[in-house]
Amino acid sequence: MAQPKTPGVFIQEVTSFPNSIVEVETAVPAFIGYTEIAADGARSLHRTPFRLSSLTEYKAHFGGAPVTQFEFGPMPDDWSAQTSFVLQEPGTSALGADTDSHVAHARYYLYYALRLFFANGGGPCYIVSVGSYDNAITKDDLQAGLDLLTEQPDATMIVIADTMSLSRQDAEAIQRATLSHCADLASCVAILDVFAGSSGLSENDPIGNFRSGIGLVGLDYGAAYYPWLATFIVEFEDITIAFLTANARGTLLDRLNDFVAKRPDAPTLKNFVRDLGLAPASQPAAPALRQAAHHALQAIVPFYQSLMLALQSAVNLLPPSGAIAGVYARTDFTRGVFKAPAGVDISSVVKPAVALSDADVQDLNLPLDGKAVNAIRAFPGRGVLVWGARTLNGNSEDTRYVSVRRTLIMFEQSIKQALQSFALEPNTPATWSAVASEIDNFLINQWKAGALFGATPVQAFSVTVGLGTSMSHDDVANGVLKVIVSVALVRPAEFISLSFEQMVQPP
Structure with missing residues (x-):
């Protein structure tokens, strides 16, 4: 507070708590x-x-x-009873195979x-x-x-x-x-x-x-x-023949025509197949016609429904x-x-x-x-x-x-950011005490949250900063402030061993 120069009452607030270290974000x-x-x-x-x-x-x-978009793998000529489909990305073998032949743009x-x-x-x-x-x-x-x-x-x-x-x-x-x-x-x-x-x-x-x-x-x-x-x-309602390559769509339309030709209602079904194959710009009503044909063929043609399910699985x-x-x-x-x-x-x-x-x-x-x-x-x-x-x-x-690696990163980055405010401060015991106090308070909160192992804070962590402990006279003379932080991090219970004994009734 400045030196008073006039009579009166002056108030000076005293900070009760040291500066706190804010935990950095960990999940970005x-x-x-x-x-x-x-x-x-x-x-x-x-x-x-x-x-x-x-x-x-x-x-x-x-x-x-x-x-x-996918294309067909090896398939039989007759799809009338087909319930499963081999799909592959263009330029690759069957989906999921590792041939090292994945092409860019896949x-x-x-x-x-x-x-x-x-x-x-x-x-x-x-x-x-x-x-x-x-x-x-x-x-x-x-x-x-x-x-x-x-x-x-x-x-x-x-x-x-x-x-x-x-x-x-x-x-x-x-x-x-x-x-x-x-x-x-x-x-x-x-x-x-x-x-x-x-x-x-x-x-x-x-x-x-x-x-x-x-x-x-x-x-x-x-x-x-x-x-x-x-x-x-990707939901089933969003799956259409747009997920097939142009060649695969052509093959599908051929197989659909083969199938409907054997049906008594062939003329109506052929109209659905025709509408399904309409190019986007062929006429203004093409999208609506394709959508109607898509739903109709799912209900009428068993292998078409199976193909849509296979496409959904492949995309997902x-x-x-x-x-x-x-x-x-x-x-x-x-x-x-x-x-x-x-x-x-x-x-x-x-x-x-x-x-x-x-x-x-x-x-x-x-x-x-x-x-x-x-x-x-x-x-x-x-x-x-x-x-x-x-x-x-x-x-x-x-x-x-x-969890250990990510917790260490959080500790290191949080403390690093907090200590930026001490750059160019006097390298004296007062500064060392302030640094240790900030880190102590931060780690106590982490211990309370369960991040550190130990029945007491002393067992969970230690903070060392000072001449003769973390620094030498040369360090101080050269403007180096060293802080040593030791932590006992919790580790997951990866292997849990259970022992059972059966009690035998005495005779």
Whole structure:
């Protein structure tokens, strides 16, 4: 207070509590990929990280869903009794097969990943649009989007589902780059999909391929999930022949004509087939006629109904990274970042694409090289659950668990931001005491919330700052202030052992 210079009463408020450290956000993923549009009014959002909080906002700035088109695999000539269909993306073998022949421009996953994110409890996120649905999916585009996040420190998770439409080698390159990016920034984690993750473990060895291609850098900053998910993001009412390529539509119309030619009501049915094949610009009423024909043929032609169901299943087969990001966000909100995002259900999912046994999960969870892949399993009465909580560095005693790594990131970034205010302050015991007090109060609150292990704060953490403890005379003389923070983080109860004894009645 200034020195009083006139008679009177003067009031000076005394601060009772030290400054507090604010916990940084922990559940803000960045989705990198391709969108229908990218605009904020007249401003282009191409390769510009943009924060939003709802699907409505996304559609306003980035448009809607892509129309994924499929073609037929090997099929018989007569479809009259056909109940199942082999569908494949153009230029690939049967859907789900890993032939390393995925072509660019095959499928755009960002929109569906975002839908799964919001369906599972997601909130704020960043969208990095690197191109439109008219562009081929390339490694260079996705790498450019990743590089943009260097200046976005509040993005705490990275999801790049569109890597699954690259070749396996290019997908692995982007995933390695993502892990390296997260390790360099030390402020985010990568949620990774397994390439060809709809394939069974014995079909094309997707897990072995993933582990051999993921590299060795930044493994504790990433977590992978298997298998892919059969979802119901795209509803049956939205499935039409628009999801077939032009060649496939031609084949379908031929088979429909073959079928209706044998029917007594052939003239009427032929009109439906004709209307179904109308080009969009052929006449103003074409959309309405196609829609009416579509519904009529579903009711009359058995294989047409089966085909629409097969198309719905194919479109809804999605990599899990978007859903997992939502699970992370939901767990952080309901329990805290220290709670492992596992043992919880995944919404908008029918089933995992591959059913896993206990033996399968053991191999995924405890490989010799430590590159754990978290399983997704279906349990009767419980739904589809995330059944793994490990990072890719499963052999590390410190950071083998996702929750531990993410809690450390939260502690480090929260304390780092708070200590910015002490830059250029005198490097004296008064400053050291203020620093220690702020960190102590922050960690006490975290201990009370359940993030730290210990019956008392002394058992849960320690903060050391001062001459002769964390700093030398040279440090002080050179303007260096060092703080040593030790924490006892909680870890998930991954293995629960039960012992039973049967009481025998005495004779």
